[in-house]
Amino acid sequence: xxxxxxxxxxxxxxxxxxxxxxxxxxxxxxxxxxxxxxxxxxxxxxxxxxxxxxxxxxxxxxxxxxxxxxxxxxxxxxxxxxxxxxxxxxxxxxxxxxxxxxxxxxxxxxxxxxxxxxxxxxxxxxxxxxxxxxxxxxxxxxxxxxxxxxxxxxxxxxxxxxxxxxxxxxxxxxxxxxxxxxxxxxxxxxxxxxxxxxxxxxxxxxxxxxxxxxxxxxxxxxxxxxxxxxxxxxxxxxxxxxxxxxxxxxxxxxxxxxxxxxxxxxxxxxxxxxxxxxxxxxxxxxxxxxxxxxxxxxxxxxxxxxxxxxxxxxxxxxxxxxxxxxxxxxxxxxxxxxxxxxxxxxxxxxxxxxxxxxxxxxxxxxxxxxxxxxxxxxxxxxxxxxxxxxxxxxxxxxxxxxxxxxxxxxxxxxxxxxxxxxxxxxxxxxxxxxxxxxxxxxxxxx
Amino acid sequence: xxxxxxxxxxxxxxxxxxxxxxxxxxxxxxxxxxxxxxxxxxxxxxxxxxxxxxxxxxxxxxxxxxxxxxxxxxxxxxxxxxxxxxxxxxxxxxxxxxxxxxxxxxxxxxxxxxxxxxxxxxxxxxxxxxxxxxxxxxxxxxxxxxxxxxxxxxxxxxxxxxxxxxxxxxxxxxxxxxxxxxxxxxxxxxxxxxxxxxxxxxxxxxxxxxxxxxxxxxxxxxxxxxxxxxxxxxxxxxxxxxxxxxxxxxxxxxxxxxxxxxxxxxxxxxxxxxxxxxxxxxxxxxxxxxxxxxxxxxxxxxxxxxxxxxxxxxx
Numbered sequence: 147x148x149x150x151x152x153x154x155x156x157x158x159x160x161x162x163x164x165x166x167x168x169x170x171x172x173x174x175x176x177x178x179x180x181x182x183x184x185x186x187x188x189x190x191x192x193x194x195x196x197x198x199x200x201x202x203x204x205x206x207x208x209x210x211x212x213x214x215x216x217x218x219x220x221x222x223x224x225x226x227x228x229x230x231x232x233x234x235x236x237x238x239x240x241x242x243x244x245x246x247x248x249x250x251x252x253x254x255x256x257x258x259x260x261x262x263x264x265x266x267x268x269x270x271x272x273x274x275x276x277x278x279x280x281x282x283x284x285x286x287x288x289x290x291x292x293x294x295x296x297x298x299x300x301x302x303x304x305x306x307x308x309x310x311x312x313x314x315x316x317x318x319x320x321x322x323x324x325x326x327x328x329x330x331x332x333x334x335x336x337x338x339x340x341x342x343x344x345x346x347x348x349x350x351x352x353x354x355x356x357x358x359x360x361x362x363x364x365x366x367x368x369x370x371x372x373x374x375x376x377x378x379x380x381x382x383x384x385x386x387x388x389x390x391x392x393x394x395x396x397x398x399x400x401x402x403x404x405x406x407x408x409x410x411x412x413x414x415x416x417x418x419x420x421x422x423x424x425x426x427x428x429x430x431x432x433x434x435x436x437x438x439x440x441x442x443x444x445x446x447x448x449x450x451x452x453x454x455x456x457x458x459x460x461x462x463x464x465x466x467x468x469x470x471x472x473x474x475x476x477x478x479x480x481x482x483x484x485x486x487x488x489x490x491x492x493x494x495x496x497x498x499x500x501x502x503x504x505x506x507x508x509x510x511x512x513x514x515x516x517x518x519x520x521x522x523x524x525x526x527x528x529x530x531x532x533x534x535x536x537x538x539x540x541x542x543x544x545x546x547x548x549x550x551x552x553x554x555x556x557x558x559x560x561x562x563x564x565x566x567x568x569x570x571x572x573x574x575x576x577x578x579x580x581x582x583x584x585x586x587x588x589x590x591x592x
Numbered sequence: 593x594x595x596x597x598x599x600x601x602x603x604x605x606x607x608x609x610x611x612x613x614x615x616x617x618x619x620x621x622x623x624x625x626x627x628x629x630x631x632x633x634x635x636x637x638x639x640x641x642x643x644x645x646x647x648x649x650x651x652x653x654x655x656x657x658x659x660x661x662x663x664x665x666x667x668x669x670x671x672x673x674x675x676x677x678x679x680x681x682x683x684x685x686x687x688x689x690x691x692x693x694x695x696x697x698x699x700x701x702x703x704x705x706x707x708x709x710x711x712x713x714x715x716x717x718x719x720x721x722x723x724x725x726x727x728x729x730x731x732x733x734x735x736x737x738x739x740x741x742x743x744x745x746x747x748x749x750x751x752x753x754x755x756x757x758x759x760x761x762x763x764x765x766x767x768x769x770x771x772x773x774x775x776x777x778x779x780x781x782x783x784x785x786x787x788x789x790x791x792x793x794x795x796x797x798x799x800x801x802x803x804x805x806x807x808x809x810x811x812x813x814x815x816x817x818x819x820x821x822x823x824x825x826x827x828x829x830x831x832x833x834x835x836x837x838x839x840x841x842x843x844x845x846x847x848x849x850x851x852x853x854x855x856x857x858x859x860x861x862x863x864x865x866x867x868x869x870x871x872x873x874x875x876x877x878x879x880x881x882x883x884x885x886x887x888x889x890x891x892x893x894x895x896x897x898x899x900x901x902x903x904x905x906x907x
Contacts (some may be wrong), residue, residue: 232872258660260874349855368659401747401766406853408748543660547873550859557855561768583675583875585655585663 187269189474195220196476197244199234200464201227204496208489212482219475231257231546238262238468245470246480248462249296251286252352255366255543257465258295259586265293266466269477272297278485282537283502287463290540296463297480298502300493302424303531304356304457305524307431310443312341312419320445324388327448331397334419344420345399345409346389348556351549353404353459356424357389358382359539360457361450364592366542373588375577377548378570384450386566393560400560410434422447424459425500425528432518439517444524446531456531461502500528507532544580551576642887648880649673665877672881681860682882686889688772689862693840696776701832704784708791709817723792727785734782738849741778746853766854775857778846783839787832794828795821830901834894841890844868863889 198209198221209221224244226233231253237243238260249257257263266272272294276284283298285291308320313330316337321327331343347353358365363381367374376382392398399418402409412418414435421427431442447456464480466473483489490506493499501507507529515521542548555569574590581588652668655661676682707726710716729737744750745765756763765774798821806816822829844864851857860866863886871879 235874255660256874259663261660261662347855349851371657373659400855403853403855407743408746408853411748544873547869547875550869550873553855554858554860557858558768561856563768580873580875583653583878585653586661 187266187272187474187477190472193218193220194472194475195222196246196470196472196479197222197224198246198464198479199224199226199237199244200248201225201230201462202248202493202497202499205493207496208483208492211489211492212479216479219472219479221479234262235260241469243467243469245467245472245476246464247467248299249465250460250462251283251298251458252355252541252545252549254286254289254296254463254465255541256545258289259543259584262465262468263295264466264468264470264473265295266473266477267294269294269474271481272477275481275485278504279502280504280507280532280535282458282535282539283461283463285537286540287465294466296465297484298461299464299484300426300461300499301502301532302356302426302458302460302500303528303535304360304422304424304447304459305527305531306445306447307421307423307427308443308445309416309419309438309441311441312416320443321448322446324448324450328388328392328397331392332395335395335397340417342399342418343397344422345402345412345418346393346560347402347404348400348560349553350404351552351556353422354385354552354556355549356457356459357385357422358457359536360447360455361385362453362455362536362539364539366540367592371587373543373581373586374592375542375574375581375588375590376592377542377552377574377577378567379592382570383567386570390559390566393566405430413438424461425525425531426460426498428516428519428524429498432516440520442519443522444519444527446527454534455536456534458532458535461500463502500525542577542581543586544577544584547580548573548577645880645883648877649884651877653875653877668877672877673885675878676881676885679866679882681866682863682885685860685863685866689840689843692772692776692843693837695773696779697833697836697840699776700780700784701787701829701836703780704787704832705791705822705829707784707788708795709821711788711792712795712821713813713817715813723789727789729781730783730786730789732782734778734845735849737782738778738846741774741781742850742853745774745850766850766856768856771850771854771856775843775846775850778850779839779843782846783836787836790832791825791828794825798824830898833901834898837894837897838890841886841893 196219198205200223202208205225206223209223213220226248230248234243234247234249234257243262249262275294275297276288279287279298280301283301287296287298288294306321310320312334313320316334318330318333321330327343334341334343358381361381361384363379363385365375365377365379365382389398393400399412402412402418413421413431421431423430428444431438449455464483466476466480470476483493484501485503485505487505487509490499490501490503491509491511494501494506494509494511500512501509506512507525512525512529513523515523516525552569552573555564555572556566558564559566559569578588578590649672650667650669651665652671653663654666655663707722711719711723711726716722732740744752747753747764747766750765753763753765764770802820802824803816806820811819842864843862847857847861848865851859851861859869863882867879867882867886870882
């Protein structure tokens with residue numbers, strides 16, 4: 147029973163894998179010559195229908211709420227979770243992109259190099275929305291304040307999930323720095339060889355990027371007509387070396403994939419004592435390990451020395467797509483979707499979204515204690531985390547390729563050939579090569 | 593009787609000649625009507641995409657200035673192919689799949705052949721049951737099969753691993769060395785029955801008189817199997833080998849699913865996975881070139897094998 151969610155997820159991934167073969171072959175070249183200049187913002191006359199593509203469970207019900215009170219701006223949703231970016235990329239090339247689409251923060255620059263967005267800054271309501279969102283999310287959705295290309299929707303501020311009973315049993319206090327965390331890892335493992343403090347999933351670049359983000363690793367910048375790529379900066383290397391040490395000493399598991407059935411099985415058997423996760427992950431343990439209720443607590447991520455910074459893992463924006471004929475109405479709906487308390491509450495309830503809107507973090511559902519976590523007000527931890535996330539972090543235009551290269555190399559390192567520091571070099575090389583392949587000017591270094 | 597038949601033939605032949613002279617006419621219409629349902633989709637969904645891929649593989653991306661710019665493509669000669677040949681990931685995926693094929697294809701076909709011979713032998717009871725049972729895995733979609741096997745491989749969930757642990761064995765089916773063979777096992781499980789059925793139907797078409805003659809000459813069942821049956825169905829064995837070579841080079845679903853639970857399968861594990869990874873990074877031109885190279889390699893290997901064996905065996 148408890149594994150149903152994961153199984154469905156695995157099946158979904160598999161189905162997607164089989165579908166992508168088809169889409170992969172039929173995709174055409176990126177083309178189009180118009181620029182993403184700010185479009186005019188005028189309300190339409192008469193009835194308007196907007197297309198909104200997303201991957202959020204239950205989003206149709208949220209949209210139904212809007213449609214009921216806005217007879218002149220009807221929104222149609224389409225779930226594209228099978229192959230989110232493949233579907234969007236193909237639609238863009240065919241000139242059939244929706245008005246609005248869900249795009250992950252880390253995919254924004256990639257899609258912008260495909261000319262996917264329209265700048266909505268000609269709409270007053272768009273520029274005025276800035277103050278309503280958590281600072282780092284606006285920074286990324288506006289590409290460092292150069293326009294309004296998307297509204298932030300949800301985030302994944304990171305925190306540490308701990309099995310407080312296991313920590314207590316071994317006489318350990320909750321670690322606040324990564325050094326303390328490593329020391330605790332050793333103590334737990336020495337006490338019980340079947341017990342690890344956590345696992346390192348080499349196939350999860352998104353998670354690892356969150357850790358790099360926390361250590362103020364600035365991987366991409368742009369100046370003098372060129373991107374500057376420093377995936378393998380000193381800050382990144384510090385994180386890599388830290389985890390490499392834990393792997394070398396066999397203090398963390400490397401055989402568990404995040405969210406997989408084997409992962410839950412390992413937690414179920416009390417073999418893993420903590421989880422470095424994000425806000426949206428609070429339901430993972432609640433739904434998959436119901437008999438561990440009351441044993442979990444959420445605490446801030448361990449920090450690097452005295453730097454209180456946190457990181458983000460996942461989350462999405464709702465982007466203004468090129469070709470939309472109804473920018474004014476798109477802004478109107480997008481704004482409601484991501485700042486209206488009623489909409490946010492429903493998205494949180496049905497889709498598990500942790501809102502990017504500042505007001506959203508104060509929703510009733512996010513202000514109460516959560517029974518599974520001993521009635522701890524866990525969302526206070528995530529709200530604090532959210533405020534401590536570096537706002538100057540930026541993603542690269544070929545992030546997907548870089549993530550794959552990082553994962554492939556980290557997997558080898560976890561299996562004993564090479565190191566995670568070497569993986570950063572591999573990712574750096576992949577970043578430069580993939581940008582060159584797409585004729586994006588790039589140089590190594592900051 | 594004979595007379596009528598021959599007259600009829602003459603009439604048909606004559607009318608054929610006459611119609612050919614006329615050209616077009618109702619007969620041409622019939623031909624078009626019968627062929628269109630095949631040729632139209634064949635051209636639209638086979639020839640056109642292949643042509644498009646080849647065209648794409650000779651293009652390169654260029655971009656106007658600025659941080660994001662606007663991309664366009666232009667003729668780039670053999671640039672993408674040079675990239676493919678310099679791509680170490682590509683060659684290691686080919687090498688990996690080569691090793692896979694050299695081991696998996698003979699093992700699978702040998703098992704399929706043995707099973708077909710057993711089904712064809714008069715000694716076996718419950719023949720239709722075994723035939724269905726062996727063919728059953730083929731009815732399971734590859735993705736589902738891989739998910740099923742992934743539950744048997746996973747050390748956390750697998751009853752197999754659990755039992756082996758009790759006898760003191762700790763196999764790691766998903767380890768860096770083993771995972772290729774775990775994948776091969778899924779493919780073998782999926783495809784053995786299919787190949788068996790092709791070989792079995794070839795065996796069924798051998799005239800019984802041959803066996804009677806062999807028995808009169810004192811041949812044992814064993815001798816009949818190896819000296820008569822196997823040589824006669826050699827063309828079918830070659831056919832299944834060619835299918836298997838093609839299938840191996842196109843391996844995608846099984847490793848792509850097992851990748852979800854094993855980090856030892858990289859995103860570029862097989863040539864097709866590499867092509868997909870490159871395409872998902874928006875580098876469609878490079879992905880097209882990789883696809884064309886895979887197609888050429890497949891073509892060369894399968895036709896090469898066919899020529900080699902037909903010449904050797906004088907078939």
